[in-house]
Each structure stands twice: as structure tokens, then as C-alpha cells.
Amino acid sequence: MVTAAATFGRSGSHDFILLRASAIVMVLYTLFMAGFFLSTPDVTYEVWSGLFASIWMKVFTMLALSAVLIHGWIGIWQVSTDYVKAAGLRAFIQLVFSVGLIAVWLTGLFVLWGV
Numbered sequence: 001m002v003t004a005a006a007t008f009g010r011s012g013s014h015d016f017i018l019l020r021a022s023a024i025v026m027v028l029y030t031l032f033m034a035g036f037f038l039s040t041p042d043v044t045y046e047v048w049s050g051l052f053a054s055i056w057m058k059v060f061t062m063l064a065l066s067a068v069l070i071h072g073w074i075g076i077w078q079v080s081t082d083y084v085k086a087a088g089l090r091a092f093i094q095l096v097f098s099v100g101l102i103a104v105w106l107t108g109l110f111v112l113w114g115v
């Protein structure tokens with residue numbers, strides 16, 4: 001079986017599931033953050049760092065950042081293979097997004113580590 005080296009999952013259907021599952025996690029995190037800001041009138045430094053001090057918030061945030069990594073990785077592969085016909089430019093776009101997504105994930109990990 002021929003598989004594309006730039007995809008994330010083992011197969012197209014695996015990528016399909018990963019894209020949907022990661023979308024659900026991102027939507028849940030977005031709803032949670034919207035709820036937090038709506039229910040917290042005064043978001044001070046203490047309130048904000050207190051929120052991220054708990055282990056469940058760290059885990060939830062790392063799950064959301066992993067979902068961004070997986071979703072963005074698969075998503076940009078799908079969009080670029082559909083719309084960017086020049087192979088060199090497509091590889092460059094995928095490289096920029098992949099490195100950027102990994103940088104976001106690592107930044108989140110180190111920031112959370114310090115809270």
C-alpha cells in the first residue's frame with residue numbers, strides 16, 4: 001500500500017478521524033475559555049495563573065495544543081494538496097506550518113511547566 005509521507009495518521013481514514021476528533025477537542029477548549037471569560041469579571045494575574053496551576057487545566061491545555069498540532073498538520077496537508085499544484089511550493093508551505101505548529105506545542109509545554 002502506498003501512503004503519503006506528509007500525512008499524520010496511518011491512512012486516509014485514520015487522518016479523517018484524527019481531524020474530526022481534534023476539531024472536537026479544540027471546540028471544547030474554545031467553549032471552556034469563552035465560559036471562563038464570561039463568568040470571570042476581573043481576570044487578574046492571580047486568577048489567570050491560578051486557573052493554569054491545577055493539573056487538570058494543564059492536561060486539558062496540552063490536549064488542546066496537541067489537537068491544534070494534529071488538526072493543523074492534517075488540515076494544511078489536505079488544503080495544500082488540493083490547491084497548491086507546484087510540488088516545491090507545497091513542500092515549503094507544509095514545512096513552514098509543521099515547524100510553526102511544533103513550535104506552538106513546545107512553547108505551550110514550557111509555559112505550562114513554569115506555572
Ligand code: HEM
Binds near residue numbers: 023024072
Ligand atoms: C491551521 C489551521 C487549520 C487548518 C489548516 C484546518 C483545516 C481543516 C480541514 C481541511 C478540515 C476538513 C474539511 C472537510 O473535510 O470538509 C477542517 C475541519 C474542521 N475544523 Fe479545521 N483547520 C484549522 C484550524 C481549526 C481551528 C482552530 C478550529 C476550531 C477551534 C477548527 C475546527 C474545525 C471543525 C469543527 C471542522 C469540521 C470537522 C467535521 O467536519 O466534523 N479548525 N479543518
